[in-house]
Amino acid sequence: MISELTRATLESLYMIFASGLLSILLGMPLGIILYTCAGSKRLASVYRVMDVSVNIFRSVPFIILILLLIPVTRRVTGTIIGPNAAIFNLTVAAVPFFGRLTENALNTLPRGVSDSAQAMGVTYRQFVFMVLVPETLPDHILNASVLLINLVTYTAIAGAVGAGGLGQLAINYGYYRFQWNVVLYSVIILVLISQGIQLLGTSLSRMLRK
Amino acid sequence: MSLLEVKNLCVSFSAKGKEFAVLDNVELSVEQGSIMGIAGVSGAGKTTLLRTLNLLQRPASGKIAFDGVDIMSVSQEELRVLRRRIGVIFQSYNLFRNKTVARNIAFPVIIEGVNKKKALEKAREIAEELELIHRLGSYPSQLSGGEQQRVSIARALITNPRMILLDEPTSALDPFLTSRILRLVKRVNSVHGVTVIIVTHDMSVIKRVCDQIAYLEKGKMVFCGPTHDYFSEYYLSVSHDDHAAEQLEKAKKILAENGGNKLVRLVFWGEAAGEPILWKCSKGLDVSVNILYGEIEEFKHGPFGTLLVATCGKDSAEFLRRLSGNVYKMEVLT
Ligand SMILES: Nc1ncnc2c1ncn2[C@@H]1O[C@H](COP(=O)(O)OP(=O)(O)OP(=O)(O)O)[C@@H](O)[C@H]1O
Ligand SMILES: [Mg+2]
Numbered sequence: 001m002i003s004e005l006t007r008a009t010l011e012s013l014y015m016i017f018a019s020g021l022l023s024i025l026l027g028m029p030l031g032i033i034l035y036t037c038a039g040s041k042r043l044a045s046v047y048r049v050m051d052v053s054v055n056i057f058r059s060v061p062f063i064i065l066i067l068l069l070i071p072v073t074r075r076v077t078g079t080i081i082g083p084n085a086a087i088f089n090l091t092v093a094a095v096p097f098f099g100r101l102t103e104n105a106l107n108t109l110p111r112g113v114s115d116s117a118q119a120m121g122v123t124y125r126q127f128v129f130m131v132l133v134p135e136t137l138p139d140h141i142l143n144a145s146v147l148l149i150n151l152v153t154y155t156a157i158a159g160a161v162g163a164g165g166l167g168q169l170a171i172n173y174g175y176y177r178f179q180w181n182v183v184l185y186s187v188i189i190l191v192l193i194s195q196g197i198q199l200l201g202t203s204l205s206r207m208l209r210k
Numbered sequence: 211m212s213l214l215e216v217k218n219l220c221v222s223f224s225a226k227g228k229e230f231a232v233l234d235n236v237e238l239s240v241e242q243g244s245i246m247g248i249a250g251v252s253g254a255g256k257t258t259l260l261r262t263l264n265l266l267q268r269p270a271s272g273k274i275a276f277d278g279v280d281i282m283s284v285s286q287e288e289l290r291v292l293r294r295r296i297g298v299i300f301q302s303y304n305l306f307r308n309k310t311v312a313r314n315i316a317f318p319v320i321i322e323g324v325n326k327k328k329a330l331e332k333a334r335e336i337a338e339e340l341e342l343i344h345r346l347g348s349y350p351s352q353l354s355g356g357e358q359q360r361v362s363i364a365r366a367l368i369t370n371p372r373m374i375l376l377d378e379p380t381s382a383l384d385p386f387l388t389s390r391i392l393r394l395v396k397r398v399n400s401v402h403g404v405t406v407i408i409v410t411h412d413m414s415v416i417k418r419v420c421d422q423i424a425y426l427e428k429g430k431m432v433f434c435g436p437t438h439d440y441f442s443e444y445y446l447s448v449s450h451d452d453h454a455a456e457q458l459e460k461a462k463k464i465l466a467e468n469g470g471n472k473l474v475r476l477v478f479w480g481e482a483a484g485e486p487i488l489w490k491c492s493k494g495l496d497v498s499v500n501i502l503y504g505e506i507e508e509f510k511h512g513p514f515g516t517l518l519v520a521t522c523g524k525d526s527a528e529f530l531r532r533l534s535g536n537v538y539k540m541e542v543l544t
Contacts, residue, residue: 112304115266116362120318120369121293130321135308210308210349 001182004169009189012165015083015158016151016193019090023151024144027095030054031102032128038103057096062154065093066161086163090154098147105139106132138209145201149194156190166190213373213405214240214263219272221255221262232258233269234429240373240422245399245406245510247416247437250426256409257301259426260375263407264296265289277372294322297366301377301409303358305350305365311337312346315364322369336364340394356387363391367398373405374398380415392419396510417441417509438514442477442539458543461502461518465544471522472542474530478506478515479538488519491532497523 034054037047060068066089070080077085109132117131133140159167166186174183216238222231232255240246248256261267263274265281274281281292297318305314313320315333320326337343340360350358359379366374376395380388396419398404410416416423416437423440425433433440465473478487483506488499499521506515521529534540 110304112300112302113306115261116298116300116304118266119264119293119296119298120321121290122321123290126321130317131306135306137308208308210351 005166005182005185005189008164008166008169008186011083012152012155012167012190013193015086015090015155015163015165016148018083019087019094019155020144020148020151022087022091023094023098023147026091027098027147028102028140030095030099031106032132034099034103035106035132036124054096054100057093058100062089062093062157063161065089066158081162081164083164086155086158086165089158089163090151093154094147094151097150098143101143101146102140105136105143108139109135138205141201141205141208145197145205148197148201152190152194152197211242212239213242213277214238214407215273215275216263217273217275219259219262219274220270221258221267222270231270232429233262236272236426236429236431238424238431238434240405240407243399243403243405244421245395245408245419247420247423248407248409248426249411249413249416249423251411254426255429256411256426257377260298260377260407260409263375264293264298294318294369295372297369297371297374299359299362299366299374299376299379301381303350303362305358305361307350309349310346311342311348311350311353311361314350314361315342315368318365318369332368333364336368340364355382359383359391363394367404370402371404373407376406376408378409378411380410380412388415395419417507417514419510421510438479438509438511438538441509441514442479442516457503457518461520462544464502465520472520472526472530473502473544474519474521474533475539475541475543476517476519476533476537477539478513478517480512482537483513483515485536487533487536488517491536492529495523495525495529497521497525497529499529 034047034050037043037050040047057065066073069089069092073080073085073088077088079085113131113135114127117127122131155163155165156167156170159165159169160171162168166189170183170186173179216236219233219236219238220231221233222229224230236259238246238259248259250256258267262269263276265274269282276292276296279292281289284292306317309317312330312333315336316326316329319329319332324332334343334346337346340363342357342360342364345353345357345361350361353361359382363379379391379395383391392415395406395408399406406419408415408420420437422435423433423437424431425440461473488501492499499519501517501519503518504516506513508514523529530540530542
């Protein structure tokens, strides 16, 4: 049983961090695009479309999203079960979420700071990479930890439909065979993972906040 | 030669679907190498005007020419280059919180592509001049207000700009720091020939450093010209200066009580402010002069004095005739 727990834990960690990484890599630019469109008169209509799309994606319950995505998942990953299929599902759900978190964090940049950068004659690229993101970095770190903790939960949900990992282990042993100790161990490990992420995120963000 | 030329500038904001004008047909001309003060009460549109000058705020209509270039018709790229020649010091400093003082100061040259080491070296030099050298490794949140302000000044000066725009640079400072900042502004202006536009509601700042003043009232430019002209013509004769109005009321009362036939306001400017003009002009005349109020202040270009006098005697008219040829401005009030 210990070996099974270890395997499931590793599987969970793989799903969480792989989908987390992908979601950050895709969600961050999405957030920057949202921020840029919101601040530009010319792109106001683009913003409205993106804003609504993000909201739609975020309001579909994850388990239903997985069902809706089945044909796409199969095309992209070649299967609908196992960690890789789950990573695809998780990423699709998390990108709009992280995009919104990023947009909110970017909005905390004071208008005056952005003005002073413009007044110095920054290019758009310099503004994004040398002012906008670095100035809000501690918030992005916190966002990343929120994202990863959400992914812990969502990974467990994905376990119910064959993703593998601790979620599936708990359901197989607890729901079908009433072996509550396995459920308990799974829960403890999940809690530890969440705590670890939160602790890391909070202290890193605090260190970066000046 | 004028460095900045603003014509028919109108700026409006929309609130609840309604447009309201904040700047109404503003005209402004700033000479190369001069210090221009923009004054007016709170909400008059001073900050808006300043923001419009480098197009942080787009005007509804009008023309802005900087160094002969119509900045409203240039491309984004050209506008960026132009902005790099105009340093801005904002009312609220707006430093980068997550960058050290050194990085804050160096930032404008780093974005120009100067290599980091050189940029930081240059930042060091300026920091030395502004007595910030011991603060280079600190973050803005660890600085006092005055230090933050000096960082923002250093940041504006590092690119050797043609012009700097300062928004209320002294509003948060004590008199000592105010003097220091004003001295610095004057030095930057006289040594490096940087043209300065300084927004303030503090008239003493205008008197001490400005060659020219532009006075805004509810978005309209009601005066634009030399500082001493403003104070002799406009400022003294309008009701918004409570101090002057109060002095006038008092003088009128004294005049009514003691008798006397003329109440005269005199303005001295420059060297004449030091001469015994009243004595000179009244020599040999049957006139008595009663000084009701007097003040002399040190302006940027020399002393500036005002006198409120009452005269009586049969030679009053001759006295006033002589006087008018000897003072900068004379106004017979009664
Ligand atoms: N972004 C904005 N949107 C709407 N109204 C604005 C905006 N910025 C300024 N205003 C309005 O424009 C007017 C002029 O504002 P401005 O900040 O230029 O005044 P000011 O002369 O700088 O005042 P203060 O001395 O208080 O700084 C004010 O009535 C203000 O409410
Ligand atoms: Mg203002």
